[in-house]
Amino acid sequence: MYQKYDAVIVGAGGAGLMAALHLSSAGRVAVISKLYPVRSHTGAAQGGIGAALGNLEEDHWEWHMFDTIKGSDYLADQDAAEILCREAIETVYDLEHWGLPFSRTPDGRIAQRPFGGHTREYGKAAVRRSCYAADRTGHMILQTLYQQCIKHDVHFFNEFHLLDLLVEGGRCAGAVALCLATGELHTFHAKAVLLATGGCGRMFRVTSNALALTGDGMAVAYRRGIPLEDMEFFQFHPTGIYKLGILLSEGARGEGAILRNNQGERFMQRYAPTLLDLAPRDMVSRAIYREIQEGRGIGGKNYVHLDMTHLGREVLDQKLPDITDFVRTYLGIEPATQPVPVHPTAHYAMGGIPTDVDGRVVVDEHNTPLPGLYAAGECACVSVHGANRLGTNSLVDILVFGRRSGRHAATFMKQNDWPPLPPRPDERAAALLAQLMNTGGSERAADIRDTLQNEMMDKAGVFREAKGLQAMREKLQELRERYQRVKLEDRGAQYNTELVEVIELGGMIDLADTLVAGALARQESRGAHSREDFPQRDDAHWLKHTLAYQTPRGPELRYKPVKITKFEPKERKY
Amino acid sequence: MNVTLKIRRFNPERDREPWWGTYTVEAESTDRLLDALNHVKWYQDGTLTFRRSCAHGVCGSDAMLINGSNALACKVLLKDLGQHVTVEPLRGFRVIKDLLVDLEPFFAKYRQVKPYLITASAPPANERLQSPAERERYDDTTKCILCGACTTACPSFWANPAYIGPAAIVNAHRFIFDSRDEGAEERLSILNTADGVWRCRTIFNCVEACPRGINVTRAIGEVKQALLYRKL
Numbered sequence: 031m032y033q034k035y036d037a038v039i040v041g042a043g044g045a046g047l048m049a050a051l052h053l054s055s056a057g058r059v060a061v062i063s064k065l066y067p068v069r070s071h072t073g074a075a076q077g078g079i080g081a082a083l084g085n086l087e088e089d090h091w092e093w094h095m096f097d098t099i100k101g102s103d104y105l106a107d108q109d110a111a112e113i114l115c116r117e118a119i120e121t122v123y124d125l126e127h128w129g130l131p132f133s134r135t136p137d138g139r140i141a142q143r144p145f146g147g148h149t150r151e152y153g154k155a156a157v158r159r160s161c162y163a164a165d166r167t168g169h170m171i172l173q174t175l176y177q178q179c180i181k182h183d184v185h186f187f188n189e190f191h192l193l194d195l196l197v198e199g200g201r202c203a204g205a206v207a208l209c210l211a212t213g214e215l216h217t218f219h220a221k222a223v224l225l226a227t228g229g230c231g232r233m234f235r236v237t238s239n240a241l242a243l244t245g246d247g248m249a250v251a252y253r254r255g256i257p258l259e260d261m262e263f264f265q266f267h268p269t270g271i272y273k274l275g276i277l278l279s280e281g282a283r284g285e286g287a288i289l290r291n292n293q294g295e296r297f298m299q300r301y302a303p304t305l306l307d308l309a310p311r312d313m314v315s316r317a318i319y320r321e322i323q324e325g326r327g328i329g330g331k332n333y334v335h336l337d338m339t340h341l342g343r344e345v346l347d348q349k350l351p352d353i354t355d356f357v358r359t360y361l362g363i364e365p366a367t368q369p370v371p372v373h374p375t376a377h378y379a380m381g382g383i384p385t386d387v388d389g390r391v392v393v394d395e396h397n398t399p400l401p402g403l404y405a406a407g408e409c410a411c412v413s414v415h416g417a418n419r420l421g422t423n424s425l426v427d428i429l430v431f432g433r434r435s436g437r438h439a440a441t442f443m444k445q446n447d448w449p450p451l452p453p454r455p456d457e458r459a460a461a462l463l464a465q466l467m468n469t470g471g472s473e474r475a476a477d478i479r480d481t482l483q484n485e486m487m488d489k490a491g492v493f494r495e496a497k498g499l500q501a502m503r504e505k506l507q508e509l510r511e512r513y514q515r516v517k518l519e520d521r522g523a524q525y526n527t528e529l530v531e532v533i534e535l536g537g538m539i540d541l542a543d544t545l546v547a548g549a550l551a552r553q554e555s556r557g558a559h560s561r562e563d564f565p566q567r568d569d570a571h572w573l574k575h576t577l578a579y580q581t582p583r584g585p586e587l588r589y590k591p592v593k594i595t596k597f598e599p600k601e602r603k604y
Numbered sequence: 605m606n607v608t609l610k611i612r613r614f615n616p617e618r619d620r621e622p623w624w625g626t627y628t629v630e631a632e633s634t635d636r637l638l639d640a641l642n643h644v645k646w647y648q649d650g651t652l653t654f655r656r657s658c659a660h661g662v663c664g665s666d667a668m669l670i671n672g673s674n675a676l677a678c679k680v681l682l683k684d685l686g687q688h689v690t691v692e693p694l695r696g697f698r699v700i701k702d703l704l705v706d707l708e709p710f711f712a713k714y715r716q717v718k719p720y721l722i723t724a725s726a727p728p729a730n731e732r733l734q735s736p737a738e739r740e741r742y743d744d745t746t747k748c749i750l751c752g753a754c755t756t757a758c759p760s761f762w763a764n765p766a767y768i769g770p771a772a773i774v775n776a777h778r779f780i781f782d783s784r785d786e787g788a789e790e791r792l793s794i795l796n797t798a799d800g801v802w803r804c805r806t807i808f809n810c811v812e813a814c815p816r817g818i819n820v821t822r823a824i825g826e827v828k829q830a831l832l833y834r835k836l
């Protein structure tokens with residue numbers, strides 16, 4: 031089926047909805063999403079959105095910017111980080127004006143709490159910067175944006191799965207998606223396409239990410255010759271519920287919760303004497319792994335304790351009600367009286383589709399844009415998070431750059447006409463479906479996925495080294511071969527969710543490839559990328575962004591410089 | 605433990621009538637029902653169809669009828685369900701395939717109550733002020749994830765599918781009692797119609813069904829009070 035729109039947004043999480051609000055008034059705009067918008071994983075965000083409002087104590091966007099850069103281990107592009115922290119403030123006020131039910135201070139202003147790596151006066155002490163609505167900040171953001179989209183009559187195509195991007199004559203000409211309800215392919219002919227498809231945490235065994243977070247947008251772009259930036263930087267959040275990976279927000283530590291080892295020791299004292307449990311995530315996750323490696327896990331097992339028992343029931347019920355409920359529901363533990371077993375959980379992709387500060391997708395080391403193609407949110411890499419994202423900065427990122435890309439695309443689509451479509455625009459998508467539907471293979475997708483997730487966790491997780499990464503590379507080759515013979519039991523057209531899962535798996539294998547290739551090449555430790563065989567940061571050789579391009583021989587790597595404006599790289603201590 | 609799942613199946617491309625499929629899975633007692641459903645889909649029958657995403661009770665995808673009560677499959681543990689579990693699609697929505705139902709009428713009703721902040725005045729440069737007590741007034745209903753469990757547990761809704769239903773009323777409540785909102789009158793008149801709030805017979809099924817612990821019946825009661833006394 032053929033449809034013509036001025037612009038198409040793919041993804042209806044925070045980034046996609048924010049873009050839609052700024053784009054849909056400018057023309058005919060379609061938002062396509064594989065999930066109903068309110069099911070997007072932005073709704074799972076808990077702890078808060080960072081903005082230097084200074085409601086409870088002095089704060090400045092410059093401090094926020096410094097923390098972001100330092101947190102990124104100096105890999106963030108500083109021009110972008112400056113925009114992030116400046117525009118965070120008006121963004122939070124916009125949300126409030128749209129009705130977002132923030133928690134409040136006694137004098138009625140937006141409440142703020144401390145969060146990992148956020149400090150006053152360039153690192154002196156923790157600062158209250160995270161604006162929150164209990165531990166449901168993401169839920170409130172997603173609801174509020176969706177409500178505004180209803181108010182402004184945004185046109186949604188729910189349960190449409192992106193399969194391909196159309197690039198013709200050096201311009202993006204639209205997208206092809208599978209309508210899940212009917213099994214039909216739809217070609218969306220558009221002057222501008224904005225990808226806002228979220229993260230890819232499901233390539234790891236233990237993750238805080240939804241089952242739907244399979245990195246589809248990144249994989250589709252990659253297969254169309256667009257590079258992926260900094261994929262080796264994947265954040266492990268320190269406090270996932272033992273085995274399940276369900277997140278217990280840093281907001282818990284922001285409210286005073288403490289990590290303890292099997293001796294009851296507050297071990298973060300040894301790793302980050304100033305910020306302690308509120309050190310950045312990469313550091314805390316490594317500290318937990320070290321404790322476990324050195325035999326100080328609880329009962330000799332691979333977890334530590336998150337101790338919230340001293341916070342009191344009122345704080346738990348008022349400020350952390352959802353995570354309290356998760357602990358009770360899934361562990362049968364009462365966090366007011368018992369410590370909670372936690373370990374790091376795969377959480378956030380710092381890397382993604384490279385863009386400039388207006389969300390335009392850029393395709394090489396000279397930042398050449400691909401006209402008509404935009405990306406925003408977790409699937410994009412601006413890069414404001416560099417090698418390690420600070421808590422609360424993703425919600426800022428998706429909204430600030432969702433808005434900027436929406437605005438830029440609005441101007442672009444007014445100034446440009448529709449590019450021609452290729453003769454058979456859905457050819458590639460149709461071939462992919464035909465191939466999967468007719469393989470008659472014998473490999474179970476679930477087995478391939480289990481292997482992928484387990485091996486990635488062990489070999490490309492918190493700690494990495496050449497040997498494991500090399501082995502992972504070979505394993506991925508094997509998985510790719512097995513995937514050629516993948517079996518499909520559901521041959522139906524309507525709501526073929528098995529087919530969708532198999533497509534998602536294919537994309538994740540490609541993304542894992544880029545992650546492993548980037549990690550193997552990068553012979554240093556920086557932020558979330560920690561090489562046992564190269565424990566030091568190496569600015570002389572590696573203060574640069576990775577770009578991974580797809581080739582028949584696997585990912586080809588190129589590099590581009592980091593933009594440094596205000597803060598020269600320094601050693602990172604907390 | 606071994607768990608036997610009896611699942612209501614229907615594939616529009618294959619079946620004329622719904623049927624029961626029975627599956628045995630080996631699972632931990634602390635597994636979620638969603639884990640067991642995934643296990644069936646991934647290792648026994650790839651055609652089994654249901655919605656899911658977050659897997660921890662915050663996205664609202666997987667509300668279904670589990671041993672006769674509405675719940676999220678990702679928020680109930682097998683140990684609380686016993687060794688024989690019956691799983692059916694939500695009642696009162698059109699079944700499309702297996703456990704997956706048509707949500708369009710549900711969202712249409714949600715949209716009907718104007719679920720967005722309505723204000724006449726221009727906002728200040730910074731935030732609008734709202735005291736913690738004013739914020740607390742509508743806290744309960746901000747938690748809704750639009751899973752549909754309440755509406756499809758409601759006998760008034762089964763009897764009359766035109767009834768706007770508890771979920772839409774909950775979302776109207778969220779704005780009616782927000783001190784910043786000025787659209788209460790509009791919403792109240794929408795809810796004051798034949799298929800509006802008065803269809804509620806205070807049966808309380810919705811409260812039991814709500815996975816977010818929202819006191820749905822109380823919220824509906826407060827909207828009724830507001831209508832009777834127009835006092836917010």
Ligand SMILES: Cc1cc2nc3c(=O)[nH]c(=O)nc-3n(C[C@H](O)[C@H](O)[C@H](O)COP(=O)(O)OP(=O)(O)OC[C@H]3O[C@@H](n4cnc5c(N)ncnc54)[C@H](O)[C@@H]3O)c2cc1C
Nearest residue numbers: 041042043045064065072077078192228407408422424425
């Ligand atoms: C548990 C948890 C807690 C978090 N807490 C915080 C926090 O407190 N503060 C913070 O700053 N960050 C937090 N984060 C990170 C942050 O929430 C996410 O990075 C952010 O919400 C991502 O938003 P997004 O709009 O990019 O993507 P998402 O909200 O994930 O949305 C992706 C959208 O893309 C659509 N989509 C995906 N693939 C396809 C396809 N193939 N076809 C069509 N549509 C597709 C989906 O349907 C969905 O609508 C948290 C993350 C998690 C997992």
Ligand code: SF4
Nearest residue numbers: 748749751752754814
């Ligand atoms: S009120 Fe509760 S049961 Fe009803 S839709 Fe909202 S979350 Fe679901």
Ligand code: FES
Nearest residue numbers: 657659663664678
């Ligand atoms: S899968 Fe999200 S609520 Fe169950």
